[in-house]
Structures are given as C-alpha cells and as structure tokens.
Amino acid sequence: MTPISVMSGTLGDIFWDLAPWITYEPGYDLGCSVYVANPASIEKEYALMARLSREGAVISEEVLPVFGYTWFKVGPGDFIRLKGALRFDESDSELAILLVERETEEITDSVVTVLVSPSNTSALPPTWPGSTGSSGFDWSSLLYMMVPVMMLGVVVSAAKPKENEREPKPITVTEERKLLPAGRQ
Incomplete structure (x- = not known):
C-alpha cells in the first residue's frame, strides 16, 4: 500500500x-468538487483513485473516470475543477481521493474525509473525546491551537475602554458648496 502524503505537491x-468528516448513508450520491492543480512548467497527465479504508485495511479501491477516460491533462501552472458524485456501499470508513501522476505513476497528493453513518453521529466530531465514530482528524489539536487565540481576544477586549467610558466627540457640521459647470448657451 502506497503511503498517503499530505500536500506533497511537487x-x-x-x-x-x-x-x-461527513455523515454518509451508504448507497446515496456524495456530491463534491475536486480541484487538480499542476504546479509544473509542462503539461501533466493525472488519474484519480478512490480508496475506502477502515482501521488501516483497504475496503475498496477504484479509478475515477474523468470525462470518460482514466487519464486527463492539466496545463502548466493551471488547475481544473471537476464536479461529480461518488457512491459507496460502506460508511464508518475513511475516503481518500488519490492523485496519480502518469509519468512517474506515483501518488503525488491526496484528500481524505471520514464517512460516518447517521446512526453513529453525535454532537461531537469523530475522535473527539467521548464521541462515537471512527478514527479521523484529531480535533483536540485544533482546540489547543484555538485556546491562545481566544485568550488573546479576552486580553484585548479587557484593555479597550468601554464605549460609555470614552469622552464624547463634538459634532461639527460643515457644508461644502459645489458650483455647477456653465451650461451651453
């Protein structure tokens, strides 16, 4: 199994x-837009593969046709937007879309989402402490990043004077007079 690298992008x-993560009922269409970018200075050919896995075991893997073909081209320094729908017979799993570059036949980049069945949903995302669901994004790391930002907001708002404590500004009204241009005679 080829390891998935995040934002490799060369x-x-x-x-x-x-x-x-999203709630997904097996058998229904999952609409999405996929963007493929070519950072190289020459035209590249790519293929898309969908991989479903659960706890590290691959459930299914299939090529996603684009415009009816396995391989599609993206111009140098350009990107394309692909609109479509995916349908799977599984939920409570990880869905990865893999970008394969034709010349090297390497997986150059990927995107992943966790499909959670409606019966396993709660108010908390999967892997949040105390929630039900499958493995996925570690939301606790996001919490640790947000706490300093929220604390900074508290400190800044405490340092600002209250609106009613500020001195009132005098109101001055100035009227500017404009002359109309001379008309035709």
Whole structure:
C-alpha cells in the first residue's frame, strides 16, 4: 500500500470541498468538487483513485473516470475543477481521493474525509473525546491551537475602554458648496 502524503505537491496538488468528516448513508450520491492543480512548467497527465479504508485495511479501491477516460491533462501552472458524485456501499470508513501522476505513476497528493453513518453521529466530531465514530482528524489539536487565540481576544477586549467610558466627540457640521459647470448657451 502506497503511503498517503499530505500536500506533497511537487508533481501535482488536489483539493476538494468536503469537510474532514461527513455523515454518509451508504448507497446515496456524495456530491463534491475536486480541484487538480499542476504546479509544473509542462503539461501533466493525472488519474484519480478512490480508496475506502477502515482501521488501516483497504475496503475498496477504484479509478475515477474523468470525462470518460482514466487519464486527463492539466496545463502548466493551471488547475481544473471537476464536479461529480461518488457512491459507496460502506460508511464508518475513511475516503481518500488519490492523485496519480502518469509519468512517474506515483501518488503525488491526496484528500481524505471520514464517512460516518447517521446512526453513529453525535454532537461531537469523530475522535473527539467521548464521541462515537471512527478514527479521523484529531480535533483536540485544533482546540489547543484555538485556546491562545481566544485568550488573546479576552486580553484585548479587557484593555479597550468601554464605549460609555470614552469622552464624547463634538459634532461639527460643515457644508461644502459645489458650483455647477456653465451650461451651453
């Protein structure tokens, strides 16, 4: 199994509009937009593969056709937007879309989301302490990044004087008079 690298991007980049985890009922379409970017100075050919896995074991892996073909081209320094829908018979698993570069046949980049069945959903995302669900993004790291930002907001708001404590500013009204241009005679 080829390891998935995040934001490797030397041969190509892939992005999409799906959240890190979503509620998914097996058998229904999952609509998304996938963006493939070519950072190279020459045209590249790519293929997309969908991989479903659970606890490190691959459940399914398949090529996603683009415009009816396995390989598609992206111009140098350009990107394309692909709109489509995916459908799977599984949930409570990780969905990875892999970007394969044709010349090297390497997985150059990937995007991942966790598919959570509606019966396993709670108010908390998967892997949040105390929640049910499958493995996925570690939300506790996000919490540790947000606490200093929230504390900074508290300190800044405490340092600002209250609106009613400020001195009132005098109101001055000045009227500017404009002359109309001379008309035609």
